[in-house]
Amino acid sequence: MTKVIKILLVVVLFAISAFAQLNREYYDLSFPKFIPVNSTFEVSFVTTKAFNNASVLEILIQAGSGTEIKSAELRYSGKKIKLKVLEVENSESLKKNKSIVVDFSDSTLGTNDFFQVLLSFKNENVSADKIGIAGIYKNNNKILGYCTYSEDDLYQESVEPYYTELNLEFYKPQKLAGRSLQLSSESYLNIKMPEQNAKYLLLDFWLKLNNVDISILSLEDKRQQKNILELKYNPHLMVYTDFIDSELEYSKPEFISRKMWNHISVIIEKNTDRIRFFSDGKLLSKGKLPPGISTADLSFKFKINAENKSCNIEQLRLIEFDDDINKAFINNNYNGNTLDGSNAFLLLKFDTSDEFTTLLQKQIIEFGGIQLVKSDAPLFTTAPELNIALYKNSIELNWNSVGKNIASVYILEKSIQAQPYLEVVKVQAIDDQEKIYSYTDVVDELAGIVYYRIKQVNKDGSVVYSGSVKVGQGKLEDQVIVEQNFPNPFNPKTSIVVDLLEASEVHIVIYNLEGREVVTLQDGVLEKGQHKFNFDGTELPSGIYLYKVTTPSFSQTRKMILAK
Secondary structure (H helix, E strand, O other), rough: OOOOOOOOOOOOOOOHHHHOEEEEEEOOEEEOOOEOOOOOOEEEEEEOOOOOOOEEEEEEEEOOEEEEEEEEEEOOOOEEEEEEEEEOOHHHOOOOOHHHHHEEEHHOOOOEEEEEEEEEEEOOOOOOOEEEEEEEEEEOOOOEOOOOOOOOOOOOOOOOOOOOEEEEEEOOOHHHHHHHEEOOOOEEEEEEEEOOOOEEEEEEEEEEEEOEEEEEEEEEEEOEEEEEEEEEEEOHHHHHEEEEOOOOEEEEEEOOOOOOEEEEEEEEOOOEEEEEEOOOOOEEEEEOOOOOOOOHHHHEEEEOOOOOOOOOEEEEEEEOOOOOOOHOOOOOOOOOOOOOEEEEEEEOOOOOHHHHHHHOOOOOEEEEEEEEEEEEOOOOOOOOOEEEEEOOEEEEEEEEEOOOOEEEEEEEEEEEEOOOEEEEEEEEOOOOOOOEEEEEEOOOOOOOEEEEEEEEEEEOOEEEEEEOOEEEEOEEEEEEEEEEEOOOOOOEEEEEEEEEEEEEEEEEEEEEOOOOOOOOOOOEEEEOOEEEEEOOOOOOOOEEEEEEEEEOOOOEEEEEEEEE
16 A cells, blocks of 8 residues: 655645646655565655745655665656755764755746655665655755644744655565566456446456556446546556546545556445445545446456556456455455455466466456566465474474564464364464474373464454374374584585484475575485485575475474575
């Protein structure tokens, strides 16, 4: 969801042509919600020339330790002007700050004309960071006023610059995201709409926009073969809905940074014929379909209307449901997300071209020029993986969070002889993707077969479960002993030793912290005894890696550090 901070209350028409129809009553500071690590992203700073005698607006940037501003550009009335990023001088405490100056003498901006400053940032190897942004209006180095948060006291000569703080979160793309659909002017995907029976009909998908000034999606009236509305992306990086042949009731364009993923939802309400567009759960526009039209008369068409431009689509679904509309915006980051009590007409993950074949045969979709590419969408595994190690008198259980940290509480549950699961221990989740949680349970020789699982309660109240791990108890001996790799840390070679007290099938895999498999060291039966496996990290970057040893009745994961 684009985060908007209300600062400026001025009821005027937005001077930027794409917004000419809309009243803009506030100052916008917008940035992406989902940002991959080690990526470039954009922040939109929109305001006005608030003072007629102002010669410049100076924008101050307090970048975080892992984020750096790379460039800035002034945009208004179809014009683009590169702005210099300057070091802040004469301030030891703010020596990392940067300054950007909008020179009004170099523009045709009038008093209260809106303009946009597009700020480009680069983040490196951080999971979260903060950026502070402030604005100062000046005339020949004399301060005329500050941009402040207070709507009652917008500009005060006696106050310091007010820094609006942007809290940024960065995610590591996971392997499970698979591939996404890349659309260009040479490709298309058409979705035939069903007759709507439930209260709501929902089409939603993840969208990454690579170029501006394009049309992405249209809703066509098949009877008259004309578009009712279109979803567009304008030169100011704002996505909006153009209601062509339908009644517009509300519209507010939303900023989307290029090459950042954003979740789009389209909901049609049966009883009112109202259609609503959402961007990351925030209302983008709403209106009414033409009278007398049925959803079966409609078709959604994905196609880029310009040469050498593209966008990416990920995890698209078309469902109908009668439940609370707000539930449509929950768990969109989870791979294969479904909605309880819904009827699914279409679910596309775009991982293989085979997904299209059945839908084409059923005449649900039409497509052409389809290209599938590697996806870095913010799709995450929902449940932790539970590992166990069996010892003579105890059972060690450990797990860790996976992907974006969505958990609030972990509950270790236990079932004896297939009886209902009971809580063993409850642990508060820590906002650290590398945190490993552990619990040691005592062996009960009379328990027979015991099952363990992790109940994960998420921050949004939803619940997911890990897979169950089965343990045959009775008298246990140490059947598998996994030693810590040596040396550790290592550069670039290390060894892993596994002791087997009985012959067993053994699987040993090295993973990176993103859960991506690096190499398989062992996959097959090993005889009783000690076995040594060598691992060479010459071709790998420095960092933390995991090695997992599994047998039919055992699983253990250990951490090792490659330090070059």
